[in-house]
Amino acid sequence: MTVDSVPMTASCESEKALAPVWQIRVGTRLSRAAAIAGLAVVVALALLPMIASRNLIQDLIFVFTMLALAQLWNVLAGWGGLVSVGQQAFVGLGAYALFAGVVVVGIDPVVAILLAGAVAAVAAAVLGPLLFRLEGPYFAIGSWVAAEALRLICAQFKSLGGGTGMSISPSELSQMTGLKAVQALFGLRAGAARDILIYWLALLLVVLVTLSIYVFVRSRMGLALAASRDNALAARSVGVRTGRIRYFLWVVVAFATGMVGALVYLQKARISPDAAFSVTDWTAYVIFIVVIGGVRTIEGPMIGVLTLWGLISYLSQFGSLYLVVLGMIAILIMLFMPRGIWGEAARHWNVRLFPTQRVLSRNS
Amino acid sequence: MTSLLSVSALDAFYGDFQALFGIDFELQQGEAVAVIGANGAGKSTLLKSLAGLVRNRPDAIRFAGRDIGDSPAANIVRFGLALVPEGRQLFLSLTVEENLLIGAYGGERTSPWDLQAVYRMFPVLQERRRSAVTVLSGGQQQMVAIGRGLMSNPSVLLCDEISLGLAPIVVEDIYRMLPRIRGNGTAIVVVEQDIARALRSTDRFYCLQEGRVTLAGRPADTDQDAIRAAYFGT
Amino acid sequence: MNGFDTIIEGVLLGGVYALFALGLSLIFGIMRLVNLAHGDLILLAAYLVLSVTTALGVPLVAASLLVVVVMFAAGFALQRLVLERVLGDDILPPLLVTFGLSIVIQNGLLLGYGADSRRLQAGAFESSSVTLVPGLSIGLAPLAALLTAVAAVALLQLIFYRTSLGRAFRATADSPPIAQLMGINERSVYAIAVGLSVAVSVIAAITFGIRANFDPSIGPARLLYAFEAVIIGGLGSLWGTLAGGIVLGLAQTIGARINPEWQILAGHLTFLAVLMVRPRGLFPSRRP
Numbered sequence: 001m002t003v004d005s006v007p008m009t010a011s012c013e014s015e016k017a018l019a020p021v022w023q024i025r026v027g028t029r030l031s032r033a034a035a036i037a038g039l040a041v042v043v044a045l046a047l048l049p050m051i052a053s054r055n056l057i058q059d060l061i062f063v064f065t066m067l068a069l070a071q072l073w074n075v076l077a078g079w080g081g082l083v084s085v086g087q088q089a090f091v092g093l094g095a096y097a098l099f100a101g102v103v104v105v106g107i108d109p110v111v112a113i114l115l116a117g118a119v120a121a122v123a124a125a126v127l128g129p130l131l132f133r134l135e136g137p138y139f140a141i142g143s144w145v146a147a148e149a150l151r152l153i154c155a156q157f158k159s160l161g162g163g164t165g166m167s168i169s170p171s172e173l174s175q176m177t178g179l180k181a182v183q184a185l186f187g188l189r190a191g192a193a194r195d196i197l198i199y200w201l202a203l204l205l206v207v208l209v210t211l212s213i214y215v216f217v218r219s220r221m222g223l224a225l226a227a228s229r230d231n232a233l234a235a236r237s238v239g240v241r242t243g244r245i246r247y248f249l250w251v252v253v254a255f256a257t258g259m260v261g262a263l264v265y266l267q268k269a270r271i272s273p274d275a276a277f278s279v280t281d282w283t284a285y286v287i288f289i290v291v292i293g294g295v296r297t298i299e300g301p302m303i304g305v306l307t308l309w310g311l312i313s314y315l316s317q318f319g320s321l322y323l324v325v326l327g328m329i330a331i332l333i334m335l336f337m338p339r340g341i342w343g344e345a346a347r348h349w350n351v352r353l354f355p356t357q358r359v360l361s362r363n364s
Numbered sequence: 365m366t367s368l369l370s371v372s373a374l375d376a377f378y379g380d381f382q383a384l385f386g387i388d389f390e391l392q393q394g395e396a397v398a399v400i401g402a403n404g405a406g407k408s409t410l411l412k413s414l415a416g417l418v419r420n421r422p423d424a425i426r427f428a429g430r431d432i433g434d435s436p437a438a439n440i441v442r443f444g445l446a447l448v449p450e451g452r453q454l455f456l457s458l459t460v461e462e463n464l465l466i467g468a469y470g471g472e473r474t475s476p477w478d479l480q481a482v483y484r485m486f487p488v489l490q491e492r493r494r495s496a497v498t499v500l501s502g503g504q505q506q507m508v509a510i511g512r513g514l515m516s517n518p519s520v521l522l523c524d525e526i527s528l529g530l531a532p533i534v535v536e537d538i539y540r541m542l543p544r545i546r547g548n549g550t551a552i553v554v555v556e557q558d559i560a561r562a563l564r565s566t567d568r569f570y571c572l573q574e575g576r577v578t579l580a581g582r583p584a585d586t587d588q589d590a591i592r593a594a595y596f597g598t
Numbered sequence: 599m600n601g602f603d604t605i606i607e608g609v610l611l612g613g614v615y616a617l618f619a620l621g622l623s624l625i626f627g628i629m630r631l632v633n634l635a636h637g638d639l640i641l642l643a644a645y646l647v648l649s650v651t652t653a654l655g656v657p658l659v660a661a662s663l664l665v666v667v668v669m670f671a672a673g674f675a676l677q678r679l680v681l682e683r684v685l686g687d688d689i690l691p692p693l694l695v696t697f698g699l700s701i702v703i704q705n706g707l708l709l710g711y712g713a714d715s716r717r718l719q720a721g722a723f724e725s726s727s728v729t730l731v732p733g734l735s736i737g738l739a740p741l742a743a744l745l746t747a748v749a750a751v752a753l754l755q756l757i758f759y760r761t762s763l764g765r766a767f768r769a770t771a772d773s774p775p776i777a778q779l780m781g782i783n784e785r786s787v788y789a790i791a792v793g794l795s796v797a798v799s800v801i802a803a804i805t806f807g808i809r810a811n812f813d814p815s816i817g818p819a820r821l822l823y824a825f826e827a828v829i830i831g832g833l834g835s836l837w838g839t840l841a842g843g844i845v846l847g848l849a850q851t852i853g854a855r856i857n858p859e860w861q862i863l864a865g866h867l868t869f870l871a872v873l874m875v876r877p878r879g880l881f882p883s884r885r886p
Contacts, residue, residue, distance in 0.1 A: 083693050085634065130870055133877040134829070136689045137632035141825040142873075148822060149866035156859070163859075279818065284701055291694055320705040327701035334695045335683055415779060437778040447779050455772045458765060466765045470781030516781065 034353035045203055049186070049196045057199050061267055063309055064202035068209045068260045069282065070289040070301035072253045075213045078296040079222060080249045081229050083136075085283050086143025087257055089127075089150045090120040092277035094258030095265035096154045102172055104159060110177045113201070113262045120258025123150065124251045132247070144279065151277035165272025173269065198267045205263065209256055214298055217356045221245045280323070291330050294340025298354035303342045368393045368551060369414070369445070369520055374424045374433075376406070376413045383409040383418075385575045391520060396542065396552045398562035401572035402595060407555040408450055410572070411522045414553075415447035416440040428519065442470040446518035450525045450555075452509040454497040461493040463508050467515030475517060476548050482511040485541055503534035510538070520551045527558060539565050559595065573597050604855050605848065606736060612827075612847025613744030614809070616840040617802035618820050619827035620750060621795035623839045626828070628771045628791045631685065634696040637821030638703035639796055643669050643803035644812055645711055648718060658720055658804075666800045673796030677789040685788075700817065707814035718807035743805035750801060751840045758836070767791060819862075826869040832879025841881050845872075 049057060069087065077083040094116035101112035127146050134142040155163040173179075174190060176197065183193040216222050228235040228242040235242065261282075265271050275281070285308060293304025308326075315322040337344055346352055371389035375382060384406045391397055399407050412418045414425060416437035424433035432440055441447075446467075454463050464482055468474075483490035486507040492500060497508060506526055513521055527535040542552060542565055556562035563569055563583040571579040571594040579586070579594030618640060625631050633639075643665055650661040680699075684691035720739065729735040758764040770777040770787045778784060806812070806820075823846060831842025846865050853864020872880065 077690060081689075083690055085693075085697060130873045133873055135833075137630070137693055138626070138825070138829070140632060140634065140693050141822065142829075144818070145822050145826065145866055145869060148819075149863060149870065152859075152863040152866065156863075280701070284697070287694060287697060295690065320708040323705040324702050324709065327698045327705070330698040331680070331695050331702070334691050334698070335680065338684075338691060417775060417779070436783075437775075438781050438783045441779060441781040449776060449779065453773065453776045455769045455776070457768045457772055462765050462768075465762070466769050466777075466780050466782075469762060469766060471762075512780070 028352060028355055030351055031353055031355050038353075042203070042207055046200065049199060054192050054195060057195050058267070059309070061195065061199050061202050061264075063305055064199075064206040065260050065264050066285065066289060066308065067301055067305040068202070068206040069257065069286045070293075070305060071206070071209050071213050071298070072257050072260075073283075073286045074290045074295065074297075074301055075216065076249060076253045078290065079217055079225050079229075080246055081136075081225070082246060082250055083140045084143040085140045085279065085287075086145070086147035087286065088277045088279050088282035089143070089147035090124065090254045090257035091261030091264070091282040092147070092154065092273070093123055093150055094120045094261030095271055095276040096157075096160060097258065098262035098265060099160055099166065099168065099271055100157075102168055103166070106172075108175060108177055109173060109266055110201070113259050113266070116262030117255040117259040120261070121251050121255035124254030128247055128250050132243075147277055147279070151273045154277070155273040161272070163273060165270065165275070167270040168266075170269075173266075195267065198263060202263055205256075205259060210298065214354055214356070216249075217298075221248075222356070223358075225249075284323075284326075288326055288330050290340075291333055292340055294343035294346075295338075296356075297340070297342050297346065298356065299346070299352075300340050300342040304340070307341070367391055368395075369425070369427045371410075371414070371425050372423070374410075374413060374420060376409050376418050376420060378409075378418070383575055384413065387572075387575075387577055389570060389577070391551055391553065393519065394546055394549050394551055395568070396546055396554070396566040398566040398569040399553060399555045399572060400557075400559050400562050400569055400591075400595065403557070404574075405572040406575040407572055408524055409575075411447060411524050411553070411555055414440075414445060414520075414522055417447075438470075441516050441518070442472055444473060444517070444519040445522065446513040446516045446520070447522045448509050448513040448524060448526060450528065452505050454505055454508055454512070456496070456498055458497070459493070460489055460495050460497055460500070460508055463497055464489070464511050464515050467512035468517075470516055473517035477514040477517050479515075482514060485544060486511060501534075502530050503537065506530060506534075506538055510541070514545065514550075518550060520553065521545060523552065523554045525555055525557065527556065527561065535561070559591065563591075571595055602734065604851050606734075607740075608848035608851035609844050610736070610740035610744050610847070611851060612840075612844030613740070613747035614802065614806050614843070615823050615827045615846050616747040616843025617743070617750060617798070617805055618824035619831075619839045619843055620747075620754060620836065621799045621802070622821075622824045623828045623833075623836065624754065624798070625791050625795045627834055628767050629685065629788050631681065631692055631792075632696070633792075633795070634693060634821065635699035635703055635817075636696075636795075636799065636824060637819065638700045638707075638817035639669070639673075640799045640803045640806070640820050641707060641812060641814060641817040642703050643796075643800040644718065644807040645707055645716070645814075647800070647804055647807065648711075648716055651719065658718065662800065662804050666797050669800045670793040670797040672793075674789045674793035676796075677792040678785065681792065682785060682788065700821075704814055704817050711814060713813055713815070715811035715813045716807075717811050718804065720808045723808075737809070739805075739809050743809065746801060746805055747840060747843065750798060751836050754798070755836055763790070823865065826865060829879055830869060830872045832882035834883030835881055838879060838881035838883070842879065845880065 073087055097116040097119035098109065098112045101107045101115045102109050131139055131142045131146060154160065160166060170190060173194060176194065178197055179190065179193055182197050183190060186193065186196065224235065224240045224242055224245055227240055261276070265276060289301050289304035289308050292307050293302065294300030311326065315325060333340060339347065367390040369391040371387055374384055374387040376384035387410060399410060401407050409418060413420055416432070416435055416439070420433035422431040422433045427443060427445055430443060432443060455466065458466060461479070464479060488504060489507055489511060492504065497505060500508065510526065526538060539561065546552060554562055554566060568582050569580065570577050571591060573594065579590060622633065622636050625633060646665045646668065647661050650656050650664060651658055656664070680695060681692060684695050723738055727735040727737045728741070758767060766777065766782045766787050769780060770782060770784055774784050827843040827846050828839055829842070830845050831838035831840070846868065849868035850861045850865040854861035
């Protein structure tokens with residue numbers, strides 16, 4: 001992580017020689033340490049398939065993909081103010097684009113992931129101008145309607161299994177780029193090697209998504225969004241134009257969400273409209289992760305996804321009760337700890353691993 | 365004789381910003397008092413504190429035998445203290461008559477002011493009773509705002525800048541109604557930037573500057589230079 | 599089934615959708631709150647009526663009245679205990695809390711009642727019909743639903759424009775701080791509004807539960823239909839909401855007529871089309 005520092009001479013000082021320099025800092029000593037630790041964790045995770053069981057690999061694919069979705073939702077809703085409950089639209093669309101690309105057209109699954117992102121981005125680009133006409137909270141339901149409409153449209157394609165869905169056969173996946181190499185490297189059968197390949201792709205995706213978001217929220221555009229969220233009128237009066245930034249954010253987030261969706265369903269190798277466009281799986285869990293960890297922080301979703309993973313391991317056998325408990329936890333957190341676990345901790349101990357706030361400090 | 369309304373050592377804050385410093389203020393039944401001062405002197409903040417829109421220590425404001433410094437605005441109007449807010453602040457989705465009726469929402473004090481009494485004072489409002497308030501002239505809107513304040517039958521009517529943005533002749537019309545309001549035993553506090561107008565129509569005045577009372581007295585007993593000094597701080 | 603039948607059926611279905619939409623429209627108009635649990639609260643009401651009629655053997659009408667009272671209290675308490683703490687300039691907290699509530703209610707119903715489809719029993723009423731002209735008859739239950747919707751709109755309109763509570767609603771919607779100066783307690787006005795919204799939803803639940811099967815998973819779809827009716831009709835107008843419900847009902851029945859799989863999709867597409875050509879809805883409020 002870099003330290004953004006802008007030297008500014010304090011204009012009111014009369015003794016120029018002794019004038020202290022003010023700096024706007026974002027980075028801290030801790031954040032540099034965290035960056036090194038983060039790099040170490042990513043390297044360790046990349047090497048993990050050498051020793052990990054297939055079960056753990058599959059669990060971590062879940063963790064990485066959910067984390068990526070959570071980071072994406074967080075930047076969209078938390079920073080961008082676009083509270084969407086329809087992100088399943090882009091998960092599902094990405095997944096269906098992947099299946100169409102692989103099964104119908106017969107392209108390489110890894111290439112199809114990019115195609116999936118592109119399809120989701122195009123859909124977002126078309127839907128955006130319509131949904132942005134809805135005021136604040138109504139945008140939330142509007143995005144949900146859009147997701148439902150896309151689910152019903154996908155269910156119309158008989159070549160993609162219609163309403164009941166379809167599977168990809170192992171033979172169609174055997175052409176995947178790099179699969180042979182991974183098989184040779186680890187001496188594994190195709191199924192296990194495919195999981196490892198998907199694991200690496202998911203790791204790459206979540207790292208890229210997290211870093212991009214970090215760079216984005218620290219950029220001028222991120223600052224503009226924050227300013228407009230705090231006071232739209234004042235922000236406009238100093239020339240902040242958020243309409244375009246929001247639109248750009250909406251489309252780019254859809255692109256990344258579509259790729260995550262494609263990756264998730266590449267691993268599952270089976271798709272149905274109800275599952276791929278599920279509001280519970282792709283939006284409720286994601287919101288839960290962000291809320292419990294802390295809205296508008298980069299660290300929050302990481303805490304949140306680990307919490308969810310823990311809860312799932314212990315509670316998911318209880319079915320509906322488990323979802324009741326998750327919902328209650330989310331409500332209680334919003335009521336009594338609205339900054340989430342990480343937000344509270346950061347405030348209490350004043351730590352920020354991925355600092356996004358600018359601090360004006362005197363450099364003596 | 366104890367005052368109807370008495371303010372002692374009132375400090376008012378907006379978040380961390382302190383707008384009023386140790387204000388003392390008295391008002392007797394049926395009296396008319398002006399609060400004058402330059403922009404930002406704290407006049408509106410004083411009225412907002414009295415009306416409960418800015419909260420305070422309970423005993424900073426005592427009204428009709430009650431400590432009301434920390435009472436919510438919705439209760440204070442029931443006790444008999446009504447504010448005609450700066451800029452009129454009418455309800456745009458309500459008609460003229462509905463704006464007046466909502467003034468009586470508290471519903472506990474019913475005389476002497478009711479719809480008929482307000483219409484007798486401002487006959488033009490009766491003609492336009494079903495209109496949206498947005499089509500009224502500025503003066504008529506101010507009449508609605510005053511009428512709305514009176515509908516709660518207050519023992520004190522707080523008027524914040526009622527001449528703001530109105531033609532002098534319209535201001536004259538509105539100020540001519542003040543004695544009628546006082547005739548019913550209602551005390552009036554007017555906040556004005558127009559010093560001469562304010563002093564002409566009231567018994568006493570307080571002059572504020574940067575959140576403090578710099579001068580108080582009767583207009584007749586106070587010389588112009590003293591008022592100017594208290595107003596501008598020269 | 600001929601074309602005229604389709605239109606009648608669509609209009610009648612629209613009555614139910616308008617009833618779904620009224621509660622949503624009401625609290626958005628007064629407090630800018632969008633309750634994502636609205637559909638699940640409708641389902642909760644339907645199940646409560648089911649329990650009171652079957653388990654306690656209370657007649658439907660009495661059960662409905664009882665549940666209206668209970669749900670009004672529940673809505674009032676929901677606002678005072680939960681929503682009030684998160685309402686503010688940031689739109690995120692209330693959306694997330696009501697979304698959480700939606701998940702809790704939906705899965706709570708699943709735990710309590712199971713996933714089976716249920717239906718409210720209204721005796722002979724549900725299957726009887728009136729014949730308008732030879733060859734054209736209308737089911738009594740759907741007709742009653744439409745008439746109920748019209749009556750509900752008229753009643754809410756009366757409350758809004760003819761009572762002091764209605765003036766307080768509109769004044770608070772205009773400006774909460776100035777409304778306080780009038781002696782209006784914003785907290786109780788909001789709580790009454792949410793209570794009323796949930797109580798109206800009970801009526802929606804009953805008219806819906808008599809004519810169609812329901813199970814715990816269909817709450818969110820009710821929310822979406824309600825929302826579509828509000829937006830199609832135009833914000834800020836209750837009669838517009840009724841019209842929006844009818845347009846949605848027509849779109850769905852006409853869609854289903856062309857291809858049974860297209861019923862819901864036709865509704866969604868109509869909504870998106872209205873958003874495209876008339877973003878303020880078909881019958882927007884004339885007031886500012």
